[in-house]
Structure formats: C-alpha cells, structure tokens
Amino acid sequence: MTKPVNRRIVLAARPHGNPKASDFELVEAPVPVPRDGEVLVRNLLTSLEPFNRILMGNANGDQVPIGIGDTMLGFTVAVVQESRNPAFAAGDHVAGITGWQDYAVSDGSDLRVVDPHAAPLWTNLDVLGMPGLTAWVGLTEIARPRSGGTLVVTGAAGAVGSAAAQLGKLRGLRVVGIAGGPEKVRLLLDELRLDAAADHRAPDFAGQLARAVPDGIDTIYDNVGASLLPALLPHLNPDAQIVVGGVMSQITRTGAAEGPDHLPDLLRAAVYRKATIRGFNVMEFFDRYPDFLAELAPAVAAGEVRSRTHLFDGLEAIPETFPEMFTSRAPGKMIAKIAAG
Structure with missing residues (x-):
C-alpha cells in the first residue's frame, strides 16, 4: 500500500502587484504525527482569501508576511484522523485554520467542531465562517445601524459583502448593494433580494447611486476602499456610520495612492455630518x-x-485559481475541494 504524503502549497516568490501561479509551489512531505494534546486532521475544503495576498508580502497591509517556503495559511473544513486531545474524537468534522495542504497537526485552539448535517460543509468557510463573522461583527460590534435606516454595502457580491447585505435585511434595514457589472447587480437584486443596487463600472454610476439612496445613507459597510468611498460621502446623513471591513482595491498597492486626494471630503463628513469611521480585525472577535x-x-x-460559492477541484488548482480573485473572478466565495469525506 502506498504510504500517504502531505501535499502543501508553499510560497515560492513574493509578488509585485497581482499574484501569479509561479509565486506558489506544490511540494510533498511526510504526513505529520500528532503529539500529546494534538490532533491530526485531513483537510476537505480550504478557502482562498484576499488576506492570503497580504501574507505573501509586498502588499498594502501591516501583517508580517510568511517566509518563502512556508505553507500558505488557509481556513479549512477537515476531518479528525487521529486525536490525542480529549476535546476531539476521530471522525469529527472541524473548521479551523490548517492551511493549503492535505494534512495538518493542531493543538485544537484553532478548531471548532461542526455538524456536517446542519448545512453544507462549505458554508463553514463562507456565510457561517470567517466571511459571515466579519459581516456580523461589522454590523453588531462596530456599527449599530438603526432599524429602517439605509445601509450601503460595497463589494456586495463578494463573500463578506453578501453576508453583510443580507444581515442588514434580516435586521430591518433598507439595503443597497454596490458591485461591478450587470451580472453581479442582477445577483444582488434577484438572488439576495436587496432593495436596490448600483453598478460602479457603469458610465451612469453616479445617477444609479443617487436613485438608489433617495433618503441618504445612514451606514456604509465598505469592503473595497478608497476607489468607491468618495462617491458615497455626498449622500451621508447626519451621524452616519462607516464600517471598513476590507480594502480589496488597495491590497496590491504598495506606493502612494494615485488620483485625487479625498481626505478633505472625509474630514468634512466627520465634522459637519458627525460621521464616524472605524475598521477592525475580525480575528479579535473569534470568541x-x-x-x-x-x-x-x-x-x-x-x-x-x-451565498454564491465558487467551488473548484483540487489543491493543485489553487495556484492558477487564486490570481483570478484580483482580476475577473466570478461572484462569491472561492473554495478548493481537496478531498471527499
């Protein structure tokens, strides 16, 4: 019988700008062995995050990058293969942060048991995972939108944005989604059932936005960053709240921002409309x-x-698929199917 090996996606080079397949390497190593207090898991699914680009280095973020040759971090759904930790049993399905690889050893601090029958397993990496938690924290801990107010979500066709938009609807808000392209706008209106949507790539985006927010904006959940926020500022109502859940448009930028300086517009909104702006790190809210x-x-x-999930087959397909996140990817969460189970 062939002895199993642990395939890992490791960082091969630090990218400049958008990542490339050649920035990664697929390597093989022995399957790790758990020690006392640890568990061995076999990964079934792993998610691809914008955060992975920050970990690669040469990115617009304060996170210390991983080293060349290190395994790429990844949120995962896995099955416990062997347990030497009393909190877990062999056969348990768990969600964790065990990386872009077939097998991993964990002390259990990053794992939580999930019910494989309660919802599709991939939802634990999407709307019931880190993206959903990020949306929930933004609208629960960071901002407290008033019922009936208008919430605008940028990047609303993405994993975090779609969760934030739908959570807003659950809580009685009027929700407007902003996305790029008519296909994504139809998704927001037809599948997510938002109240209005605007296409930021359309020539008449300013007009679409004005029609979508006739009573102004009370809360913004921004996932995109500086490229869209300036267009929203003129529509802010007094005491508006701005939650920064991500800066997708700026992750690959390392130099000074190009284009007009909109900081004075933001400061005027803070002074004259008493607007507040606050970002957060979701990892501080895992409790x-x-x-x-x-x-x-x-x-x-x-x-x-x-949720709309972009599932694809194979750990080995990640290097070619991950760069699509920064170019013309399909709507929804990108998840690699590593194994059945």
Whole structure:
C-alpha cells in the first residue's frame, strides 16, 4: 500500500502587484504525527482569501508576511484522523485554520467542531465562517445601524459583502448593494433580494447611486476602499456610520495612492455630518462565534441568508485559481475541494 504524503502549497516568490501561479509551489512531505494534546486532521475544503495576498508580502497591509517556503495559511473544513486531545474524537468534522495542504497537526485552539448535517460543509468557510463573522461583527460590534435606516454595502457580491447585505435585511434595514457589472447587480437584486443596487463600472454610476439612496445613507459597510468611498460621502446623513471591513482595491498597492486626494471630503463628513469611521480585525472577535452562529445558522437553514460559492477541484488548482480573485473572478466565495469525506 502506498504510504500517504502531505501535499502543501508553499510560497515560492513574493509578488509585485497581482499574484501569479509561479509565486506558489506544490511540494510533498511526510504526513505529520500528532503529539500529546494534538490532533491530526485531513483537510476537505480550504478557502482562498484576499488576506492570503497580504501574507505573501509586498502588499498594502501591516501583517508580517510568511517566509518563502512556508505553507500558505488557509481556513479549512477537515476531518479528525487521529486525536490525542480529549476535546476531539476521530471522525469529527472541524473548521479551523490548517492551511493549503492535505494534512495538518493542531493543538485544537484553532478548531471548532461542526455538524456536517446542519448545512453544507462549505458554508463553514463562507456565510457561517470567517466571511459571515466579519459581516456580523461589522454590523453588531462596530456599527449599530438603526432599524429602517439605509445601509450601503460595497463589494456586495463578494463573500463578506453578501453576508453583510443580507444581515442588514434580516435586521430591518433598507439595503443597497454596490458591485461591478450587470451580472453581479442582477445577483444582488434577484438572488439576495436587496432593495436596490448600483453598478460602479457603469458610465451612469453616479445617477444609479443617487436613485438608489433617495433618503441618504445612514451606514456604509465598505469592503473595497478608497476607489468607491468618495462617491458615497455626498449622500451621508447626519451621524452616519462607516464600517471598513476590507480594502480589496488597495491590497496590491504598495506606493502612494494615485488620483485625487479625498481626505478633505472625509474630514468634512466627520465634522459637519458627525460621521464616524472605524475598521477592525475580525480575528479579535473569534470568541463571538457562538453568538454569531446563534443568529445566522437558523437563517441559513431557513434559506433567509444565501451565498454564491465558487467551488473548484483540487489543491493543485489553487495556484492558477487564486490570481483570478484580483482580476475577473466570478461572484462569491472561492473554495478548493481537496478531498471527499
């Protein structure tokens, strides 16, 4: 019988700008062995995140990059193969951060047991995983939108944006989604059932936005960054809240921003409209998972919160697929199927 090996996607080179397939390498190593207090897991699914680009280095972020030759971090759904930790049993399905690889050893601190029958496993990497938690934290801990107000979500066809938009609908807000392209706008209106949507790539985006927010904007959940926020500022109502959940448009930029300086517009909004702006790191809120799941899991099970997931086959396909996130990728969460189980 062939002895199993652990395939890993490692960082081969630091990119400049958008990542390339050649920035990664697929290597093989022995399957790791757990020690006392640890578990060995076999990864079934792993997600691809904009955060992975920051970890590669030469990116617009404060996170210390991983080393050349290190395994790429990845949120995963896995099966426990062997347990030497009393909190887990062989056969348990777990969600964790065990990387772009077939097998991993964990002390259990980054794992939580999930029910494979409660919802499709991939939802634990999407609307019931880190993207959903990020949306929930932004609209629960960072901003507290008033019922009936207008929430505008940028990047609303993405994993975090779509979760934030639907959570806003659940909480009685009027939700406007902003996305790029008519296909994504149709997704927001037809599948996610938002109140209005605007295509930021359309020549008449300014007009679309004005029609979508006739009563102004009370809360912004921004996932994109400087490229879209300036267009929203003139529509802010007094005491508006701006939540920064991500800066997707700026991750690959390392130099000074190009184009007009909109900082004076933001400062005027802070002074004259008493607007607040606040970002956050979702990893500081992992202890809120039980509260988050208590609200979102029933809504997902009932079909009140939906997601569009871009599933593809094979660990080996990640290097070619990951760069699409920064070019012309399809809507939804990008998840690699590594193994069945």
